[in-house]
Amino acid sequence: MFQQLPVILLIILLGAAFIVPLLGRKREWLAFILTAAVLFALFLGAIVLLFVVRYHGPFTYQLGNWPPPWGIELLVDYLAVYVLMILGTIAFLVMAYGARDLQHEIGTNVRHWYYSLYLLLLFAMSGMALTNDLFNLFVFMEISAIASCGIISIKEERRCAEAALKYLILSTLGSGCFLLAVAMLYMVTGNLNLQYVAGGLPAALSLYPYNILIALSLIIVGLGVKAALFPLHVWLPDAHSAAPTPSSAVLSALVIKIYAVAMVKIFAVFPAELFAVVPVLEIVLILSALAAVAGSVFAMLQDDIKKMLACSSIAQIGFVFMGIGFFEGQALIGGLLHIFNHAVIKAMLFLAAGLIIYATGIRRISEFRGLGMRLPLTMSAFVVGALAMVGIPGTSGFVSKWYLALGALESGKPFYIVVILLSSLLNGVYYFPIVITAFFGSEPQPSTERRDLPLSMLVPVLLLAAATIFFGFYPRPLVELLQQVLASQGLR
Amino acid sequence: MDTVFRLGDNLYYLAAMVLFIIGFHTMLTHANLIKKLLGMNIMETAIFLFFVATGYIRGGRAPIMQVGQDHLYVNPLPSALILTGIVVAVSITAYALSLIIRLYRHYGTLDANEIALLRAREDE
Known part of the structure; x- marks a missing residue:
C-alpha cells in the first residue's frame, strides 16, 4: 500500500x-x-x-x-x-x-x-x-x-x-x-x-x-x-x-x-x-583535499559572519567528496555521514548567525565582543556548532571525520589523515576566535539595535544543536543505515 | 583520408562540438552580460543538436507507424527529451534576463568588469 x-x-x-x-x-x-x-x-x-x-x-x-x-x-x-x-x-x-x-x-x-x-x-x-x-x-x-x-x-x-x-x-x-x-x-x-x-x-x-x-x-x-x-x-x-x-x-x-x-x-x-x-577517483580525492584546506583558508580571511560560514562550506563539501573519492568502505560511510552532519551543523550555524543579525544587526565578526552575554542561548548553540566543525569528540562532526580517517587508513592513503587534521586545525583557527571574542571579550559594545528573540526562531537552532551532540554520542543508527546503503549499492 | 570520411559521416557531432566551444568561449571571455547569455544559449543549442543527432538515422522517416508499411524510423526519444531541454533553457534565459535588467537599473551598465569596479567603490 x-x-x-x-x-x-x-x-x-x-x-x-x-x-x-x-x-x-x-x-x-x-x-x-x-x-x-x-x-x-x-x-x-x-x-x-x-x-x-x-x-x-x-x-x-x-x-x-x-x-x-x-x-x-x-x-x-x-x-x-x-x-x-x-x-x-x-x-x-x-x-x-x-x-x-x-x-x-x-x-x-x-x-x-x-x-x-x-x-x-x-x-x-x-x-x-x-x-x-x-x-x-x-x-x-x-x-x-x-x-x-x-x-x-x-x-x-x-x-x-x-x-x-x-x-x-x-x-x-x-x-x-x-x-x-x-x-x-x-x-x-x-x-x-x-x-x-x-x-x-x-x-x-x-x-x-x-x-x-x-x-x-x-x-x-x-x-x-x-x-x-x-x-x-x-x-x-x-x-x-x-x-x-x-x-x-x-x-x-x-x-x-x-x-x-x-x-x-x-x-x-x-x-x-x-x-x-582511469584515475578519476584520485582526481576527485585530490580536489577534495585541496577544497578541505583552501576552503578553510578562504574562511579565515572573511570578516562577514555569513560569508565565513559560506566559505567553510567549501571545505566541508570537500570532506563529502573525499568519501566519494575513496568510494569504498568506511571512507564512503564517513563522506555520506558528513552529508547529514554538515547539513545539521551548517544549518544551525547559519540560523544562529541569522539570530545574531536579527537581534543586534551585527554582521562583522570583529564587533562580536560581549555577544555571549547578550545572547547566551544563541551563542552556546554557535559554540556547539564550532566544536562540531572542528571535530571535537562528542560532537557529530567528529564521527564523520573519524570514519573518513579510518577509510583513508583502510585504503592505504594515510596522507589524507594529515589533510583532515590540517583542515580541522584551520577550522579551529577561525571558529574559536569568534567564540572567544563573544564570551571573553573585554567590554560589551553598546547595543546598536535590540530585539527579543522569538521562540519560533530559537527552538529550531536549539533542536539542531541538540541533534549535533546526540549524534556525536550515538551515531550508530545512522552508521547502520549507511552500511546498508553501501550493501545495496553493491559496494564493499 | 579515412579520418576525413569518418568526420563527414558524423558531421552533426562535429558541428555540435564546434558550436559548444564557440558558446563556451563567448560565455567565459565576454564581459557584456547579454553576450554571456547569448554564449550560454549557443552552448545549450549545441548540446541539443548533439543529443538530437544521436537519434538521427540517415534516410529515416518520422516515427509514425502505419499498418503494412515497414520503414526506417528516426529514434523519437532524443527529440522528445530535447523538447523538455529547450523549455528549461528558455525559462533560464528569461530569468537571467530579468536579473540583468535589475542590475542595469542599478548600475547603468551591462559590463561585468565595470559592475565589479562600481561595486568595489560602493563597498568602500
Whole structure:
C-alpha cells in the first residue's frame, strides 16, 4: 500500500508550490501553514519510507505505469530514504525559523512566492534523490537551479541579483556539461535508466571507451560546479552569504549536498574496472583535499559572519567528496555521514548567525565582543556548532571525520589523515576566535539595535544543536543505515 | 583520408562540438552580460543538436507507424527529451534576463568588469 508514497510526496510538494502563491495573496499566514504542513508531510513520508525499505527492501515505482526502458522510474532505496530524511528534517526546521525571520528580510508582497520557490526547491531535491533516470535527473537539477537562484534574488538588494546571476550562469554551465554527458552515455548504451545503463556499460566500454571517459569527466565537472567542488566554487561565497538567512541555511546544508548524492548514484553505475584503470577517483580525492584546506583558508580571511560560514562550506563539501573519492568502505560511510552532519551543523550555524543579525544587526565578526552575554542561548548553540566543525569528540562532526580517517587508513592513503587534521586545525583557527571574542571579550559594545528573540526562531537552532551532540554520542543508527546503503549499492 | 570520411559521416557531432566551444568561449571571455547569455544559449543549442543527432538515422522517416508499411524510423526519444531541454533553457534565459535588467537599473551598465569596479567603490 506504500507503493504510491514516493510519487505522492513529489506531487504534494509540486502541487503545494502552485497553491501557496494563490493562498498567499489574501492570507499570508495560511500560505505559511500549508508550506510547513507539506514540509512536515515530507518528513513523515521519509520516516514511513525508511520503515518500508527496512522491512520490505528497496522498491521501484513506474511513473504512468510505463515499464523501465521507456518510462521514468523512481527508485526508493536506502540512499534515497536517507537523503529524503535529511531533506525533510532540515527543510521543516529552517522553515519554522523562517516564519519570523523572513518578515524582516523580504517584503510582504513576495513572501508567498518565497514559500512557493522553497517548496519547488524541495520538490526538485526530493526528485533528484528518488529518480532512477538520467534525463529526469537533469530536469530536476534545472528546477533546483532556478529555484535556488530564486530564493537568493528574492531579496531586493543589488548584491543578491549579482550573486544569483553568477550562480545561474555557472550552474547552467554545469547542467550543460551534465546533459552532454547524458547524451554521450545514451549514444553508447541506448538507455537512460540507471540500471539499464549499468547493464550496457561493460559491453560499451570495450567498443567506445572515449565516449564513456568524456562522459565521466563531464559529469565530474558538471556536478562539481553545482556542488562547489574546490576549483569550481567561485559562485558559492557570494550566493550563500547574500541570500536571506533561511535560504543560506538550505543552500549550504542541502542543495550542494544533493549533487554529491547524485554523483554517488552515477558513479555506482560505472563498472569498477573503469575506476581501476582511469584515475578519476584520485582526481576527485585530490580536489577534495585541496577544497578541505583552501576552503578553510578562504574562511579565515572573511570578516562577514555569513560569508565565513559560506566559505567553510567549501571545505566541508570537500570532506563529502573525499568519501566519494575513496568510494569504498568506511571512507564512503564517513563522506555520506558528513552529508547529514554538515547539513545539521551548517544549518544551525547559519540560523544562529541569522539570530545574531536579527537581534543586534551585527554582521562583522570583529564587533562580536560581549555577544555571549547578550545572547547566551544563541551563542552556546554557535559554540556547539564550532566544536562540531572542528571535530571535537562528542560532537557529530567528529564521527564523520573519524570514519573518513579510518577509510583513508583502510585504503592505504594515510596522507589524507594529515589533510583532515590540517583542515580541522584551520577550522579551529577561525571558529574559536569568534567564540572567544563573544564570551571573553573585554567590554560589551553598546547595543546598536535590540530585539527579543522569538521562540519560533530559537527552538529550531536549539533542536539542531541538540541533534549535533546526540549524534556525536550515538551515531550508530545512522552508521547502520549507511552500511546498508553501501550493501545495496553493491559496494564493499 | 579515412579520418576525413569518418568526420563527414558524423558531421552533426562535429558541428555540435564546434558550436559548444564557440558558446563556451563567448560565455567565459565576454564581459557584456547579454553576450554571456547569448554564449550560454549557443552552448545549450549545441548540446541539443548533439543529443538530437544521436537519434538521427540517415534516410529515416518520422516515427509514425502505419499498418503494412515497414520503414526506417528516426529514434523519437532524443527529440522528445530535447523538447523538455529547450523549455528549461528558455525559462533560464528569461530569468537571467530579468536579473540583468535589475542590475542595469542599478548600475547603468551591462559590463561585468565595470559592475565589479562600481561595486568595489560602493563597498568602500
